[in-house]
Amino acid sequence: MNPIARFMRKLSILFRQERFxxxxxxxxxxxxxxxxxxxxxxxxxPEAAHYAAMRQFGNASKLRxxxxxxxxxxxxxxxxxxxxxxxxxxxxxxxxxTAILILALGMGVSVAICxxxxxxxxxxxxxxxxxxxxxxxxxxxxxxxxPLSYPDYLDWxxxxxxxxxxxxxxxxxxxxxxxxxxxxxxxxRVSGGFFKTLGVxxxxxxxxxxxxxxxxxxxxxxxxxxxxxxxxxxxRDVIGQTVDLDNASYTIIGVLPRTFTxxxxxxxxxxxxxxxxxxxxxxxxFYNFWGIxxxxxxxxxxxxxxxxxxxxxxxxxxxxxxxxxxxxxxxPLYEVIVGDVRPILLTLLGGAGLLLLIACVNVxxxxxxxxxxxxxxxxxxxxxxxxxxxxxxxxxxxxxxxxGFGSLTGALVAAGxxxxxARLVPKDMAANMxxxxxxxxxxxxxxxxxxxxxxxxxxxxxxxxLRLSFQKVRDGLAEGDRGHASRLWQRLGANxxxxxxxxAVVLLAGAGLLGQSLYQLLHVPLxxxxxRLATVQVMASDRVYKSDEQTAGLRQEIAxxxxxxxxxxxxxxxxxxxxxxxxxxxxxxxxxxxSHGEHNDVDxxxxxxxxxxxxxxxLVRGRLFTDADxxxxxGVAMINxxxxxxxxxxxxxxxxxxxxxxxGRPSAWEIVGVVDDVREGPLDVDIWPAEYFPxxxxxxxxxxxxxxxxxxxxxxxxLLASTLHQFDTNLGVSDEDTMSxxxxxTQAALLHRSSAWLVGGFAAVALVLGVVGxxxxxxxxxxxxxxxxxxxxxxxxxRSSVYSLVxxxxxxxxxxxxxxxxxxxxxxxxxxxxxxxxxxxxDPVTLCCVAALLGLASMAASFLPARRAASVNxxxxxxxx
Amino acid sequence: xxxxxxxxPDLLPGTLDMLILKTLTRTPLHGYGIALSxxxxxxxVLTVEEGSLYPALQRLLLHGWVKAEWKxxxxxxRARFYTLTPAGRKQLGIEMSQFEQMIAAIGRxxxxxxxx
Numbered sequence: 003m004n005p006i007a008r009f010m011r012k013l014s015i016l017f018r019q020e021r022f023x024x025x026x027x028x029x030x031x032x033x034x035x036x037x038x039x040x041x042x043x044x045x046x047x048p049e050a051a052h053y054a055a056m057r058q059f060g061n062a063s064k065l066r067x068x069x070x071x072x073x074x075x076x077x078x079x080x081x082x083x084x085x086x087x088x089x090x091x092x093x094x095x096x097x098x099x100t101a102i103l104i105l106a107l108g109m110g111v112s113v114a115i116c117x118x119x120x121x122x123x124x125x126x127x128x129x130x131x132x133x134x135x136x137x138x139x140x141x142x143x144x145x146x147x148x149p150l151s152y153p154d155y156l157d158w159x160x161x162x163x164x165x166x167x168x169x170x171x172x173x174x175x176x177x178x179x180x181x182x183x184x185x186x187x188x189x190x191r192v193s194g195g196f197f198k199t200l201g202v203x204x205x206x207x208x209x210x211x212x213x214x215x216x217x218x219x220x221x222x223x224x225x226x227x228x229x230x231x232x233x234x235x236x237x238r239d240v241i242g243q244t245v246d247l248d249n250a251s252y253t254i255i256g257v258l259p260r261t262f263t264x265x266x267x268x269x270x271x272x273x274x275x276x277x278x279x280x281x282x283x284x285x286x287x288f289y290n291f292w293g294i295x296x297x298x299x300x301x302x303x304x305x306x307x308x309x310x311x312x313x314x315x316x317x318x319x320x321x322x323x324x325x326x327x328x329x330x331x332x333x334p335l336y337e338v339i340v341g342d343v344r345p346i347l348l349t350l351l352g353g354a355g356l357l358l359l360i361a362c363v364n365v366x367x368x369x370x371x372x373x374x375x376x377x378x379x380x381x382x383x384x385x386x387x388x389x390x391x392x393x394x395x396x397x398x399x400x401x402x403x404x405x406g407f408g409s410l411t412g413a414l415v416a417a418g419x420x421x422x423x424a425r426l427v428p429k430d431m432a433a434n435m436x437x438x439x440x441x442x443x444x445x446x447x448x449x450x451x452x453x454x455x456x457x458x459x460x461x462x463x464x465x466x467x468l469r470l471s472f473q474k475v476r477d478g479l480a481e482g483d484r485g486h487a488s489r490l491w492q493r494l495g496a497n498x499x500x501x502x503x504x505x506a507v508v509l510l511a512g513a514g515l516l517g518q519s520l521y522q523l524l525h526v527p528l529x530x531x532x533x534r535l536a537t538v539q540v541m542a543s544d545r546v547y548k549s550d551e552q553t554a555g556l557r558q559e560i561a562x563x564x565x566x567x568x569x570x571x572x573x574x575x576x577x578x579x580x581x582x583x584x585x586x587x588x589x590x591x592x593x594x595x596x597s598h599g600e601h602n603d604v605d606x607x608x609x610x611x612x613x614x615x616x617x618x619x620x621l622v623r624g625r626l627f628t629d630a631d632x633x634x635x636x637g638v639a640m641i642n643x644x645x646x647x648x649x650x651x652x653x654x655x656x657x658x659x660x661x662x663x664x665x666g667r668p669s670a671w672e673i674v675g676v677v678d679d680v681r682e683g684p685l686d687v688d689i690w691p692a693e694y695f696p697x698x699x700x701x702x703x704x705x706x707x708x709x710x711x712x713x714x715x716x717x718x719x720x721l722l723a724s725t726l727h728q729f730d731t732n733l734g735v736s737d738e739d740t741m742s743x744x745x746x747x748t749q750a751a752l753l754h755r756s757s758a759w760l761v762g763g764f765a766a767v768a769l770v771l772g773v774v775g776x777x778x779x780x781x782x783x784x785x786x787x788x789x790x791x792x793x794x795x796x797x798x799x800x801r802s803s804v805y806s807l808v809x810x811x812x813x814x815x816x817x818x819x820x821x822x823x824x825x826x827x828x829x830x831x832x833x834x835x836x837x838x839x840x841x842x843x844x845d846p847v848t849l850c851c852v853a854a855l856l857g858l859a860s861m862a863a864s865f866l867p868a869r870r871a872a873s874v875n876x877x878x879x880x881x882x883x
Numbered sequence: 884x885x886x887x888x889x890x891x892p893d894l895l896p897g898t899l900d901m902l903i904l905k906t907l908t909r910t911p912l913h914g915y916g917i918a919l920s921x922x923x924x925x926x927x928v929l930t931v932e933e934g935s936l937y938p939a940l941q942r943l944l945l946h947g948w949v950k951a952e953w954k955x956x957x958x959x960x961r962a963r964f965y966t967l968t969p970a971g972r973k974q975l976g977i978e979m980s981q982f983e984q985m986i987a988a989i990g991r992x993x994x995x996x997x998x999x
Contacts, residue, residue: 008945065933
């Protein structure tokens with residue numbers, strides 16, 4: 003009765019199986035003897051009685067089995083099956099390890115990519131009700147998302163009824179004073195309600211007080227968790243202490259929670275309230291503040307967009323802003339944060355899915371071939387009395403074991419790949435991808451793993467089971483019989499190989515296109531020579547270098563010291579390095595012309611006279627800047643050809659004047675030179691018009707130094723940084739790097755490179771698996787037809803005709819796979835056209851190369867079995883039967 | 884694992900355990916003795932298949948309703964004798980009352996059928 007006692011008894015029997023069996027035997031022998039004696043007593047001969055008793059008893063071993071089943075654990079047969087499966091594997095380790103490896107690879111890659119997709123696209127942002135958070139900005143025809151000006155922000159905040167709160171942020175660099183000198187750090191200036199809007203509360207200390215974000219409010223700062231840990235040793239008593247940022251003292255009022263990240267701000271460590279503004283920032287047309295807002299309940303995104311657009315138009319009319327048509331852009335914050343990575347992640351997910359498919363197909367076909375080879379064994383076991391259920395059970399056990407091992411290895415591979423991929427993302431970019439921290443084997447990815455494992459198990463269990471049920475025991479015993487079963491398998495195997503080849507074509511074509519995009523991207527004309535250029539960022543506090551003369555002196559001294567370093571050819575300074583972004587934009591007018599319409603945003607760069615020669619940019623017309631172009635002289639400008647083409651078509655721009663708003667006062671700049679287009683914006687965007695002003699006629703305390711070296715620029719980097727630091731420990735010196743590395747590290751290059759490499763990797767695996775699959779099918783086909791080939795050869799067929807027989811079969815499969823694959827790959831490439839650059843989705847060169855590569859690989863794979871078929875000795879082939 | 888127990892149709896399903904327990908109420912018996920006893924007591928109507936008897940005995944052992952020990956028979960042979968345990972006696976009571984209820988129920992249905 004007691005289940006525990008019953009279990010214990012079963013257990014004790016399990017450990018004394020021998021004794022259990024012998025006792026049962028003895029007991030039954032006794033019984034039989036008694037029956038025999040009884041029959042003899044009834045008048046039978048001893049011999050007849052013996053047989054009668056045996057007949058009455060029936061199959062003794064079956065009886066034993068039945069008794070045993072009563073006391074045996076259900077699991078015992080499972081254990082038996084498992085032991086048998088493992089024995090099979092050790093006998094044939096190639097099969098098991100190949101299958102597990104393929105499965106693990108396919109699963110590992112898919113789960114890893116799923117991990118990224120989950121973390122980036124599915125996990126909610128770490129804010130309260132993140133779905134109600136909107137990125138609220140201006141927009142115009144050219145730039146769909148455009149920052150707000152501070153006065154506009156205040157008006158939007160006052161006038162709108164769609165948002166329960168509206169806040170702005172603006173990136174900012176600070177010079178943090180440390181015992182070892184000044185250190186440039188990232189900060190973010192935010193309006194007072196910023197953290198309340200996000201729904202984030204400091205883990206230590208307090209949020210900003212209402213007064214602190216008004217002009218002349220107290221200098222207070224919130225620390226990011228990372229800054230607190232790294233720079234302040236995670237001490238709880240930092241609250242109330244002061245830090246020196248840009249030579250002003252800020253009181254630390256709180257520490258943000260560890261989970262807090264705000265992707266648009268990257269790694270910002272110091273969060274300060276917006277309470278002091280430069281002259282620019284007070285202007286209505288200085289757009290420098292990005293907005294976030296929390297939608298009121300019941301307000302739709304569209305409703306909010308309509309309302310704020312109306313406000314933007316009203317403000318434009320009211321303040322007579324010309325030059326662009328302003329409206330509002332209301333986008334869920336989520337879109338802004340993950341928008342960039344979505345297409346690439348989805349592409350990778352697609353690729354990984356295809357790889358998983360190909361892996362499953364390959365493993366299934368492996369299992370099929372194996373069950374085919376075990377037909378005889380199955381038939382023998384069936385003839386010895388194994389029920390079909392028992393046989394299926396055995397196969398299912400083997401498949402489950404296979405799937406189990408594969409999945410386990412797959413999970414390990416996935417965990418490893420996730421770590422690897424996350425580490426492959428460069429630090430600068432990782433800062434904008436806060437979700438990377440959440441990529442791991444967690445509940446979601448675990449569930450995906452389990453689901454894939456289950457699917458794989460079902461697939462693997464179903465294939466041989468279906469195969470078995472088609473089979474008659476008799477067919478299996480008659481080995482010579484080539485029944486419909488093997489034809490069925492051939493058809494199934496052929497279809498599987500076609501699927502694999504199609505997938506391989508799609509992935510190869512995708513990889514080819516992405517690779518070409520990357521090549522095109524890295525070879526777009528830059529307009530300068532990026533080799534042997536070293537760069538470094540310099541930040542001088544405007545509290546130390548107060549006047550324009552002081553800053554100009556600083557720049558001159560930096561240029562002088564750097565050019566005297568060994569191996570330096572020339573030095574140039576710029577407000578922003580090329581190939582970074584189309585930011586620092588100016589809105590210009592041409593003097594003497596009526597307003598030119600709305601399309602007059604140009605890149606604005608402030609450069610030293612030596613900058614363009616250092617880049618080796620080509621001067622097209624006019625002259626370069628000289629040291630004489632300083633603050634005491636009237637403003638001069640250089641323009642690029644794009645600007646010349648756009649604003650001065652068929653005219654000589656030299657001598658014309660550009661006007662703009664410089665810090666609230668209108669300024670005019672006489673164009674003195676035209677330079678060939680230097681790529682200021684990202685690699686994958688058309689060249690924008692650009693204007694260059696002499697750095698000495700502006701007042702930047704923040705600039706990049708560009709150095710042309712005679713030898714490898716990497717060697718110069720440490721010396722460059724230490725020279726600048728020795729010159730003035732209060733200078734912020736950062737990001738020393740070569741120009742080539744800077745370009746390689748841009749978002750566009752990284753996105754294209756990572757997608758090309760990853761899809762390329764997938765494609766390589768798919769190619770190998772597909773070709774191996776083809777080889778398997780052809781080899782199997784040949785082995786099944788050895789006899790037929792023997793007969794053909796005995797009847798006089800030439801070796802060449804045997805070759806063509808086999809190759810025709812392979813060619814048919816490859817051809818079908820290729821043609822379906824081509825159609826599919828054009829479709830798939832259209833889906834990823836956002837990632838393509840300078841190449842069409844149906845690029846014939848790529849498709850031809852893919853076809854040639856796959857065709858050659860397939861021919862190579864089928865040549866081996868063809869040669870085996872052609873070298874069949876007719877006598878042997880016939881005798882083997 | 885699918886098991887098919889070959890049972891003679893003339894034995895009411897589910898009654899074998901009860902019959903075995905009942906035969907053991909008077910004296911411990913070996914397997915052959917149990918089969919013989921059931922056959923005799925039922926006037927040769929009920930025969931217990933060996934294929935059912937030994938699995939059933941193992942089941943009873945497992946539940947702790949009988950105990951087994953090796954003893955010598957009158958003819959001086961070694962045989963496994965089964966003895967009813969107190970738990971077995973209780974189980975017999977339960978099974979008997981269930982059986983009687985069922986027989987009574989079947990009887991009621993059958994007599995009703997006869998009247999109709």
